[in-house]
Amino acid sequence: MKMDRNEMQQQYKRAVLKTTRNVRMTQLSILLLFFAGWELTTYLRWIDPLLFSSPSRVWHLFVLRIQDGSLFMHTSVTLFETILGFLLGTFIGTFIAGLLWWSPFLSRVLDPYLVILNSMPKVALGPILIVGLGPGFTSIIAMGALISLVITTMVVYHAFKEVDENYLKVIKSFGASKKQTFFRVVFPASYPTLISTLKVNVGLAWVGVIVGEFLVSKQGLGYMIIYGFQVFNFTLVMLALLIIAVLATVMYHLVEILEKKLIRHES
Amino acid sequence: MAFLELNQVEKTFFSLETWTTAVEDIELSIEEGEFISIIGPSGCGKTTLLSLISGLLHPTSGEILLDKEIIERPTPETGYMLQQDYLFPWLNIKDNITLGLTTMGKTTDVDRQLAFQLLETLGLSDKIDHFPSQLSGGMRQRVALVRMLSTDPKLLLLDEPFSALDYQTKLKLEDLVFSTIKEHHKTAILVTHDIGEAIAMSDRIILLTERPGRINKEFVVPLHLKEKLPFDVRTDIEFNPLFQTIWKEMEPDEDGS
Numbered sequence: 265m266k267m268d269r270n271e272m273q274q275q276y277k278r279a280v281l282k283t284t285r286n287v288r289m290t291q292l293s294i295l296l297l298f299f300a301g302w303e304l305t306t307y308l309r310w311i312d313p314l315l316f317s318s319p320s321r322v323w324h325l326f327v328l329r330i331q332d333g334s335l336f337m338h339t340s341v342t343l344f345e346t347i348l349g350f351l352l353g354t355f356i357g358t359f360i361a362g363l364l365w366w367s368p369f370l371s372r373v374l375d376p377y378l379v380i381l382n383s384m385p386k387v388a389l390g391p392i393l394i395v396g397l398g399p400g401f402t403s404i405i406a407m408g409a410l411i412s413l414v415i416t417t418m419v420v421y422h423a424f425k426e427v428d429e430n431y432l433k434v435i436k437s438f439g440a441s442k443k444q445t446f447f448r449v450v451f452p453a454s455y456p457t458l459i460s461t462l463k464v465n466v467g468l469a470w471v472g473v474i475v476g477e478f479l480v481s482k483q484g485l486g487y488m489i490i491y492g493f494q495v496f497n498f499t500l501v502m503l504a505l506l507i508i509a510v511l512a513t514v515m516y517h518l519v520e521i522l523e524k525k526l527i528r529h530e531s
Numbered sequence: 532m533a534f535l536e537l538n539q540v541e542k543t544f545f546s547l548e549t550w551t552t553a554v555e556d557i558e559l560s561i562e563e564g565e566f567i568s569i570i571g572p573s574g575c576g577k578t579t580l581l582s583l584i585s586g587l588l589h590p591t592s593g594e595i596l597l598d599k600e601i602i603e604r605p606t607p608e609t610g611y612m613l614q615q616d617y618l619f620p621w622l623n624i625k626d627n628i629t630l631g632l633t634t635m636g637k638t639t640d641v642d643r644q645l646a647f648q649l650l651e652t653l654g655l656s657d658k659i660d661h662f663p664s665q666l667s668g669g670m671r672q673r674v675a676l677v678r679m680l681s682t683d684p685k686l687l688l689l690d691e692p693f694s695a696l697d698y699q700t701k702l703k704l705e706d707l708v709f710s711t712i713k714e715h716h717k718t719a720i721l722v723t724h725d726i727g728e729a730i731a732m733s734d735r736i737i738l739l740t741e742r743p744g745r746i747n748k749e750f751v752v753p754l755h756l757k758e759k760l761p762f763d764v765r766t767d768i769e770f771n772p773l774f775q776t777i778w779k780e781m782e783p784d785e786d787g788s
């Protein structure tokens with residue numbers, strides 16, 4: 265009887281692993297198919313390689329730009345701006361959310377302003393940022409931060425406020441101060457919301473930074489895109505897009521790792 | 532002067548539209564080591580009364596004295612156990628039961644010894660590194676009990692602590708809580724809907740009126756029942772007559788007499 269169940273468990277495990285393997289294989293096939301199709305259709309001139317480039321062209325340009333070092337420069341500039349914009353937006357947003365939780369008066373005062381700021385398309389503020397902070401990476405980072413800041417404040421504040429009153433009662437009954445209540449209960453209880461905010465902000469920061477680089481047009485992947493567009497070099501555009509896709513995915517996965525660390529008990 | 536004194540306590544909640552008096556005219560004194568039960572219809576202000584005694588709420592008028600001092604804010608002197616366990620899901624059992632101590636800045640092994648001892652007594656030592664989601668309802672309620680007792684409070688406030696449990700677990704936990712409280716010579720106030728539980732566990736039973744809650748009647752549990760474990764009280768011959776008396780008292784007057 266016991267043996268039987270062991271055997272069944274092994275079977276179950278094999279089935280699960282097999283499904284996982286199938287998923288991975290299919291994912292990989294789609295990717296390969298995409299690039300192969302792209303290569304083939306441009307090779308056969310079904311679509312215009314001048315407009316859509318092709319994987320081989322992108323690859324050659326990639327190797328070339330690695331060798332002259334310019335790709336590394338553009339990528340690191342953009343990555344630096346994005347990470348900083350992401351961190352600033354998230355941290356300042358969360359900090360303001362904390363202040364609003366702390367002072368219900370402040371939260372009521374600021375409420376309509378947050379709504380206005382949130383409905384504003386933040387990228388429209390780009391020109392003002394550039395005038396104010398200069399046409400350099402400061403305004404690009406500011407853009408990356410601004411785009412996620414307001415929504416972070418609103419979402420995280422909402423999470424803070426929604427923490428079950430009874431958890432607060434528990435810690436208050438031990439004579440906890442407001443600070444202790446916040447850091448021991450309100451904040452950890454909001455981890456799930458914080459994590460999903462982080463995930464959204466990864467994407468938002470990229471939007472802000474790329475648009476910022478479009479506007480400032482000095483360096484970075486956004487600059488590569490706008491420059492490639494202007495001189496009709498779409499291989500350059502595609503290269504920048506592919507790099508952005510890879511980096512954004514990596515950042516997203518880093519957030520997921522953080523999630524596993526923070527939310528252990530859910531498992 | 533008694534250990535806990537409530538003098539003409541009233542609590543009214545205000546909102547923009549209206550006001551609600553939850554309890555009024557509460558005059559009550561409780562001696563050290565007593566076990567009191569509060570029963571009454573739903574919404575009559577039992578939870579409010581406990582929150583007032585705990586210091587989480589302030590009376591609109593009147594005063595509450597614990598050990599001759601007016602209660603200003605919650606203190607670790609008073610332990611509060613809510614209707615559900617409200618263990619923190621993001622902390623493991625060890626951190627949950629030492630929550631009160633950590634909040635008070637007591638983090639040495641000596642400070643924590645009591646908490647770990649109690650966990651052992653309640654048979655949950657092996658669960659110390661688990662998270663609350665991995666425990667059953669009864670286990671969680673026991674952990675909540677340890678958490679409350681870990682700071683060694685003098686006064687225990689229990690707000691329907693067993694109402695979310697199945698009947699068997701409830702009976703077992705009643706015995707466990709009863710003996711733990713007696714052993715550590717605590718004063719306790721238990722809010723419950725269950726007349727049987729009130730008789731089984733307490734020395735005195737306070738019956739509140741409909742909202743606004745006032746003290747309607749007081750029942751003293753016969754001496755020899757007080758000493759028995761809750762489970763044994765329920766089978767005692769004196770249990771049923773007392774149950775009937777309280778039951779009748781809680782029924783609204785039908786015949787108008």
Ligand SMILES: Nc1ncnc2c1ncn2[C@@H]1O[C@H](COP(=O)(O)OP(=O)(O)OP(=O)(O)O)[C@@H](O)[C@H]1O
Nearest residue numbers: 544551552553572573574575576577578579580742
């Ligand atoms: N924070 C509050 N604001 C406004 N009204 C409240 C508040 N807390 C309680 N009340 C009101 O006070 C009355 C008593 O509530 P309380 O929770 O003390 O009743 P209870 O006796 O514990 O009821 P139950 O047996 O259902 O738990 C109710 O009418 C309730 O609506």
Ligand SMILES: [Mg+2]
Nearest residue numbers: 577578579690
């Ligand atoms: Mg209640």
